[in-house]
Amino acid sequence: MAEEGQVIACRDRRTWLHQMSEGPESNKxxxxxxxxxxxxxxxxxxxxxxxxxxxxxxxIFMMVDVDELKLVAEDCGVDSTPTFIFMKEGGIVDTFVGAANKEELQKLTETHATVVVAVA
Known part of the structure; x- marks a missing residue:
């Protein structure tokens, strides 16, 4: 796992799977x-x-190159770049596509970082 304040570059499926197993446990x-x-x-x-x-x-911020991890991109429903997905407790809670509005990306991050997900 990267240090706080850094973006994790996922260049292989092993790194992706590790981060996907760590993320939900941390509730981040x-x-x-x-x-x-x-x-x-x-x-x-x-x-x-x-x-x-x-x-x-x-x-937790991660970067995935769709050419390096095509199956991961497909599994996440990514069909154009840049696409940003927001995940909480193992599920996708929101998606942002494009580069036209970086303020929206910050707003979505802020919103979902503070949302408490209820456990059923």
């Missing part, structure tokens, strides 16, 4: 940015995700 929000190496909007959003990781140290 997980924000996963799905990118592609040739995607200019993705390059624009990478520093935004870094800034959010420093600001929201109670959130």
């Amino acid at each position: 929000l997980i924000v996963v940015g799905f990118t592609a190496s040739g995607c200019e909007p993705c390059k624009f959003m990478a520093p935004v995700l870094d800034e959010l990781a420093k600001k929201f140290t109670n959130v």
